[in-house]
Amino acid sequence: MTSNDSDLSDLSGLFAGATDAGSLLGDGSLLGNGSGNGLGDGSGAGSPSADSADGSLPGNGSIGNADSSAAGTSASATPDASDASAASANVSSAHTHRVVIVGSGPAGWTAALYLGRAGFKPLVIAGALTPGGQLVNTSTVENYPGFPDGVQGPDLMQAMQKQAEKFGATVVYNDVTRVTLSDDADGYKTLVLDSGEVHKAQAVILTTGSQYRHLNVPGEKEYGGHGVSYCATCDGFFFRGKKIAVVGGGDSAFQDALFLTRFADVTLIHRREGFRASKVLVDRARTNPKIAFRLNATVSEITGDGQKVTGVTLLDPRDGSTSHLALDGLFVAIGMTPNTAFLGGQVTLDDHGYIVTDGGSTRTNVPGVFAAGDVADPVYQQAVSAAGMGCRAALDAQAYLDR
Ligand SMILES: Cc1cc2nc3c(=O)[nH]c(=O)nc-3n(C[C@H](O)[C@H](O)[C@H](O)COP(=O)(O)OP(=O)(O)OC[C@H]3O[C@@H](n4cnc5c(N)ncnc54)[C@H](O)[C@@H]3O)c2cc1C
Numbered sequence: 001m002t003s004n005d006s007d008l009s010d011l012s013g014l015f016a017g018a019t020d021a022g023s024l025l026g027d028g029s030l031l032g033n034g035s036g037n038g039l040g041d042g043s044g045a046g047s048p049s050a051d052s053a054d055g056s057l058p059g060n061g062s063i064g065n066a067d068s069s070a071a072g073t074s075a076s077a078t079p080d081a082s083d084a085s086a087a088s089a090n091v092s093s094a095h096t097h098r099v100v101i102v103g104s105g106p107a108g109w110t111a112a113l114y115l116g117r118a119g120f121k122p123l124v125i126a127g128a129l130t131p132g133g134q135l136v137n138t139s140t141v142e143n144y145p146g147f148p149d150g151v152q153g154p155d156l157m158q159a160m161q162k163q164a165e166k167f168g169a170t171v172v173y174n175d176v177t178r179v180t181l182s183d184d185a186d187g188y189k190t191l192v193l194d195s196g197e198v199h200k201a202q203a204v205i206l207t208t209g210s211q212y213r214h215l216n217v218p219g220e221k222e223y224g225g226h227g228v229s230y231c232a233t234c235d236g237f238f239f240r241g242k243k244i245a246v247v248g249g250g251d252s253a254f255q256d257a258l259f260l261t262r263f264a265d266v267t268l269i270h271r272r273e274g275f276r277a278s279k280v281l282v283d284r285a286r287t288n289p290k291i292a293f294r295l296n297a298t299v300s301e302i303t304g305d306g307q308k309v310t311g312v313t314l315l316d317p318r319d320g321s322t323s324h325l326a327l328d329g330l331f332v333a334i335g336m337t338p339n340t341a342f343l344g345g346q347v348t349l350d351d352h353g354y355i356v357t358d359g360g361s362t363r364t365n366v367p368g369v370f371a372a373g374d375v376a377d378p379v380y381q382q383a384v385s386a387a388g389m390g391c392r393a394a395l396d397a398q399a400y401l402d403r
Contacts, residue, residue: 094198097123099397100191101169102176103207103339105133106383107373109160109169110390111205111397116167118398123201124164124171128194131173132157133209134374135383139225142237144383156383172197179204181346181366189368203397206347206355206364206371207390208339210381215247215332219302219309227309227329228302232256233382235331236263242328245269245312247299253333254281260331261290267325271298271317294325302330338375347371354378362393370396 099115101108104126115122130136138153147156161171178192181204188200212230214220220228229235232246232255242264246257249270254277260266268285273295275282285291294314300322301313311326338353348356348365355364355371362370372393373386 094188094190094200095123096188096200097121098201098401099123099203099205100125100199100201101205101207102191103127103133103209103373103375104131104161104171105135105157105207105209105373105386106160107207107209107375107386107390107393108133108205109157109164110387111207111372111394112164112169113160113167114391114394115398116164116169118394119168120398120401121168121170123199124169125176125191125193125199126171126173127208128173128175131171132161138234141234141383143234160387172199176342179343179346181343181369183368203368203370203400205362205390205393205397206340206343206369206375207373207386207393208342208375209386210336210338210354210374212332213335213337215299215302215334217299217301219304220332223302223304223309226307227304227327229329229331230333232259232331232333235329236260239263239329243326244329244331245294245325245327246331246333248333248335249275249277250333250335251277251281252335253277254285256331256333257285257291258288261288265290265292267292267294267327269294269297269299269312269314269325272296297323299330336374336378336381338378340375350378352378362389362396368397368400370400 098120099122101111101115101122101124104124108124108126112122112124126132132154135141135153135157140150141147141153141156142150144151144156165171172193174193174195174197176191177194180190183189184200187202189202189204191199191201191204193199236256236259239260240263244260244264245267246253246260247269248256249272253268253270254275257266257268258281268291270293296316296318297314298317299312300315302309303311303313303324309327309330311324312330314323314325316322335352338349338355340347340349340353340355343349343355346366347369350356355376357363357371357376358365362372362376364371370393372389374381377385377389
């Protein structure tokens with residue numbers, strides 16, 4: 001995409017606002033390969049080879065026992081899949097590892113790459129629904145360094161996985177549903193998967209990312225990636241000179257609105273007159289001639305022509321009246337939900353549910369447990385910052401394991 005490509009109709013599917021699995025990419029294909037796992041052809045996926053047995057500690061079922069044929073599938077059935085009650089320690093039937101990484105976005109694969117190269121043969125528990133993370137639901141990524149012509153999100157994630165696997169990382173496609181992060185008598189933390197499979201590790205890196213909150217109104221799903229975006233930094237560029245709006249009243253909404261004025265005039269839509277955003281941001285927006293406000297307004301529907309967004313219906317909650325605002329693009333900035341519920345309160349979280357790390361490190365409050373990427377980063381939330389933090393988590397975990 002260049003700045004000369006100003007016709008939004010050309011952009012259909014090119015900007016990266018699609019958030020739901022199954023949303024169409026530019027070529028009309030589903031997530032690159034039409035498969036549910038979003039990782040290209042899944043080659044190499046889910047392939048804990050015989051090799052992986054080396055990564056397991058002696059005397060235990062190795063992940064080599066995991067369903068090595070389960071390439072690209074979500075749940076790898078194992079001999080102990082029925083062991084759903086093994087929440088805290090059944091070392092004899094659990095798979096044991098030196099280090100397990102939970103999550104397979106840029107942070108997870110980068111951590112796996114570093115730990116793989118360091119000889120730790122990490123296991124990546126990739127998640128069942130979106131292995132590869134948020135970028136598998138994206139088309140062109142233009143701001144990941146090293147790709148002057150941009151790169152398709154699923155291709156980037158597939159390459160990261162391949163690189164990590166090349167150095168000995170193995171993968172299980174399932175969700176962690178329960179954890180015991182304090183060490184058992186043998187010095188292992190316990191992770192129980194949705195399948196019932198139990199994995200134990202001396203160190204754990206949490207890279208489970210976060211999810212954009214949705215408006216849940218008609219048209220939102222249909223036009224995701226076709227005018228509805230959740231990431232101003234990612235997609236603002238594609239709306240140069242267009243009619244755009246931001247929904248929300250917090251810091252992110254104001255930051256997005258201010259950022260987007262580089263490309264176009266912006267309307268900020270908020271359901272009431274007061275804002276949660278900090279005063280400095282509100283003042284900056286109020287004095288910016290490129291930002292207009294539609295207050296006491298909630299988006300009740302996103303309308304379009306079948307191809308792309310053409311506007312929104314706004315509802316005034318005070319009297320129930322409605323109005324229409326013509327738009328080319330709508331940026332939804334009503335917050336993120338970090339994926340931390342499965343931790344059951346064992347790791348210190350901030351007020352918004354993000355994992356708190358110790359100073360500039362990736363250490364959590366639990367010894368041997370590290371966190372990286374969006375799940376521990378309420379501020380930057382970019383692929384490259386997640387990858388960088390994944391690198392730091394790997395080095396922190398390595399230092400812990402080598403202590
Ligand atoms: C539509 C869209 C477009 C974007 N475009 C860009 C862009 O152009 N450039 C850019 O830099 N950034 C972009 N981003 C942001 C970028 O995708 C994120 O910052 C980045 O993916 C965060 O990486 P992560 O590794 O922290 O987590 P994620 O990528 O969110 O990965 C989290 C992983 O954790 C797994 N997981 C979650 N819970 C569990 C569990 N209980 N058990 C096991 N696994 C679990 C998930 O399956 C997933 O694999 C975009 C985001 C979206 C949604």
